[in-house]
């Protein structure tokens with residue numbers, strides 16, 4: 058009735074089978090996770106399966122066998138190639154002209170696999186059923202189809218099978234060969250079946266809620282299906298419910314196997330072979346509601362959709378001086394509401410885990426909005442999480458909030474419920490990168506698993522992919538809901554990560570006009586704010602947060618316009634609370650920025666500090682910003698006015714600031730790259746067989762190119778770090794040839810090659826493109842596109858805006874802690890005690906945020922190449938090559 062669990066004999070017997078499913082609510086990035094699991098599984102020598110429709114598919118299993126492909130309409134059939142019709146028992150391809158590729162059309166493939174005589178027309182002939190049978194790949198759910206090249210022999214078939222190139226698309230009820238998937242939920246997939254999935258929203262393999270999986274009977278059926286297909290490794294991408302189900306299945310597994318055996322459903326060999334089930338969880342959820350991980354797959358894309366909507370609403374709200382109450386998703390988790398509040402500069406937010414401070418929240422909200430209006434703000438934005446509550450657990454609903462604003466403040470108020478627009482759409486860059494990195498780790502966790510290890514969940518902490526015991530994460534997640542139910546909001550907040558808590562603090566500081574948080578008069582500072590280097594997304598958001606911090610604490614924010622040149626021109630002014638209100642959403646640099654260092658006129662720069670009475674300095678910018686702080690620190694002995702605390706907040710699209718894993722602006726830039734590449738890829742695919750060489754900025758750092766390659770599924774990437782050599786180029790051409798030869802004819806995709814502009818001054822983008830064009834011959838064509846300054850991005854991404862707020866808050870706290878009021882006047886001309894600890898850079902390092910001294914930064918800096926000596930992402934280039942297929946095809950010779 059069903060396929061054999063494992064093929065008889067041969068090495069395949071020990072080949073692991075890894076299946077992946079998506080379950081619960083869909084989220085953007087799930088496809089990237091599935092793609093990563095499938096490709097990494099194949100790259101690691103395993104067989105990959107997808108389970109359609111979540112747990113439901115696993116419970117149902119396959120009720121039908123793969124059907125032969127329907128014969129295509131005659132126009133699609135390339136008759137000279139095909140020879141006999143699909144009913145023939147003997148298939149010959151001898152009519153094929155030599156040197157021309159042989160395409161096995163779906164119909165011909167089906168016929169060939171049924172035939173007992175196959176003549177490939179190139180001297181390779183299979184004359185007996187025994188010889189033909191292995192070709193049909195019988196144990197697989199799908200036989201191979203696709204393309205055989207001229208001169209193809211058994212080795213090539215094996216190679217194809219090894220790469221799983223079967224060209225089966227599982228998105229619809231038919232696969233790419235037109236075979237029905239009806240009644241088929243457990244499907245073996247190959248490398249190309251997940252091609253192009255990075256940019257698709259939702260989940261292409263389907264998801265569902267499955268009541269029967271909650272019962273033992275359902276799970277028994279699921280276990281039976283897994284064993285039937287020989288699958289003992291399962292990656293589950295879903296929310297806490299789905300992952301709880303996964304762990305339950307694993308916990309019960311031995312008893313389920315026993316029961317299946319006793320019922321005679323599995324034999325002795327199966328009982329022994331499948332005594333253990335390996336499970337790994339990937340968290341797909343737009344709410345970001347899972348504990349023990351910073352970010353779930355899909356949450357950031359949802360935040361993108363929310364911010365796009367609120368940004369649009371903000372302009373109309375401002376035009377008409379209206380109030381808007383916006384409901385966003387989040388039943389037990391206020392992450393979306395909180396981060397959207399910061400990213401869009403909202404006035405008030407309601408989140409489940411931290412209700413308004415007082416029972417009379419209506420007055421609290423009205424007072425705050427009134428204070429904003431009183432300083433001249435024309436719009437009011439209130440964000441309400443779906444699960445928002447007051448301190449007595451009474452739900453806070455948008456319509457009631459509106460009523461209050463109308464009745465008490467007389468504001469023209471509208472309600473907007475964003476609903477399902479938040480779920481979907483094209484995944485943002487990070488929701489392609491994160492699930493890819495996590496999917497790779499998930500396969501590793503499955504391969505490492507033993508009966509003794511717990512089931513793991515793959516998560517992320519700042520910039521580190523981590524694995525945590527799945528049950529612990531689920532328990533902590535559920536504990537948040539329980540704490541809220543018990544009105545223990547402090548406990549609920551304590552289960553959220555530190556980022557969440559800092560974001561809440563940043564939001565409260567930025568929206569409050571109260572003076573209750575002011576420090577005593579003799580502790581108040583004049584804090585200089587300056588942008589240095591090229592503009593980058595998030596610079597303005599960081600400055601807004603800094604200004605708001607100053608107003609909240611009683612300090613004076615002093616803007617230095619146009620960098621150090623501006624300081625020399627005395628282009629300096631204090632910034633008001635309202636002036637920076639809309640800066641979260643603005644790209645570029647509102648203060649104005651350039652590459653001049655303080656060394657343009659160090660004495661006068663120092664004099665400028667003195668003239669404007671700066672007690673502390675925040676420098677936002679890229680490599681030059683770091684260099685500026687370094688120069689000032691090195692000149693402290695000569696110029697006492699530099700003996701004030703200064704901190705550099707890295708912001709540059711190139712992400713080439715040493716030591717820190719991320720700079721502000723790099724996410725905006727990656728998103729700009731992904732958007733551009735999606736469009737280019739579409740054009741390249743429309744012309745079927747075109748390679749696009751896309752040139753990126755990035756100076757001597759290949760970060761944008763490398764991460765861009767991972768996010769767009771580029772097949773090749775060139776960076777300044779690795780350079781380009783003739784031998785590599787030769788391999789790359791060979792890879793492209795092989796790749797295009799393996800495509801089903803007429804179904805070739807456009808492919809991307811990403812090249813950082815400074816990868817090589819000999820093999821320029823133009824030269825590369827010409828080489829590919831020349832070598833591609835009739836297989837593929839090549840074109841180039843340069844992204845140039847578009848990579849600075851327009852509107853900053855939500856990640857850059859919120860990261861800016863959080864890091865800026867930390868910077869200001871640092872300056873407040875180390876600053877002395879009236880520093881310039883009190884120490885005029887005198888050298889006073891200062892420590893190297895007070896000239897620092899704030900940096901994201903793995904799972905931590907640190908303050909690094911200039912010495913610490915210098916140690917890891919290549920000043921000549923203007924980048925770090927070691928980069929955390931250096932291995933990612935190799936991963937991009939694995940995911941793009943280069944590694945596999947070149948390694949296989």
Ligand code: ATP
Pocket residue numbers: 080081082083112265266267268269270271272295296297298299300301302303305342
């Ligand atoms: P979302 O966060 O989008 O709600 P979720 O994974 O938490 O995603 P659920 O509806 O809770 O969504 O769970 C999805 C499926 O996982 C359920 O339909 C059910 O099949 C399975 N499941 C959930 N909880 C359990 C459980 N305790 N035991 C067994 N299976 C479960």
